[in-house]
């Protein structure tokens with residue numbers, strides 16, 4: 001199926017060619033560490049890239065490859081590598097091109113784990129400079145002759161700042177630097193960053209792609225268009241692979257040598273989850289918009305942050321860039337940490353836990369959890385305040401969520 005004329009939800013179900021054994025409608029879980037071959041010559045060909053095939057699951061596996069193909073098609077890329085976690089995918093995506101002495105320019109509203117990763121990379125001679133405001137001009141000001149990657153999230157978690165991907169890709173490319181986008185919070189349902197000029201897209205597929213919070217995983221997808229020059233010396237031997245140079249280098253090099261592979265079982269769970277990505281996101285985004293509006297009405301002292309609200313500084317950009325919906329994360333400032341805790345403890349339906357992208361609504365107090373190691377100033381730069389609750393909105397009936405929040409707010413006045 002070419003897929004050119006099919007809608008998002010149809011593609012989710014039918015975007016992989018080929019049929020599985022016995023007429024099975026799902027790919028089997030190839031729970032096998034290694035793959036046998038008929039002859040020594042055959043295995044030699046696989047190891048020397050002269051024929052396609054599987055040898056060892058740390059490098060690849062049919063179930064994992066099926067997941068990679070599905071996400072590659074969804075994001076409109078040329079190839080993908082699935083990893084053991086979103087952090088592993090980020091590490092691989094970055095370190096496939098960076099080396100000691102290089103610099104990264106990144107947005108300040110990043111996921112805390114990613115900021116911690118950039119801090120870890122300092123020990124390997126890689127420095128990250130952060131823009132205070134997520135505006136393409138600000139990134140450009142921080143670019144030096146050592147900059148080798150521009151990094152941003154489509155919708156920052158939990159700042160909910162929206163990146164102008166096309167404008168940022170233009171800035172990056174005018175300096176011959178690739179743009180890497182973490183598209184976890186938006187998913188290809190809301191936007192396909194490669195089509196707007198990004199060069200590599202990364203997901204924590206533990207979140208919306210999996211959808212049910214039953215497996216940790218990550219994936220990176222290459223657009224295949226970036227022209228690697230000699231400022232990326234590791235890529236030079238792989239230029240013979242054309243658009244697949246970035247993926248070929250990674251799979252033959254860092255990915256295989258650091259061993260952060262996905263398990264076939266988790267790849268399978270992600271494939272199941274993917275089938276409902278469009279349906280879930282549609283419902284979650286609609287619920288998020290309604291809940292954001294409701295929270296504002298509940299108490300006019302609340303500061304509700306959601307790109308779908310007209311007063312959001314990112315509303316226009318999000319409207320232009322996303323597919324008419326605004327993501328499923330809402331944050332609300334309720335006046336004090338005590339009130340935030342009281343509301344969270346009073347709520348009946350949402351779970352208090354550190355995750356996003358579940359079918360169930362989740363609430364978190366970022367300042368005392370995922371952002372607790374950041375200084376006050378760093379917290380504010382990443383959109384975290386002592387009185388802020390982050391809500392990852394699920395697929396529940398919205399009337400139940402509204403009622404639950406209404407009761408919690410009224411009972412904690």
Ligand SMILES: *Cc1c(COP(=O)(O)O)cnc(C)c1O
Nearest residue numbers: 085086087111157184204206217
């Ligand atoms: C959760 C998350 C990650 C990290 O992914 P894991 O699967 O937990 O390793 C990276 N980026 C964003 C935006 C996330 O939300």
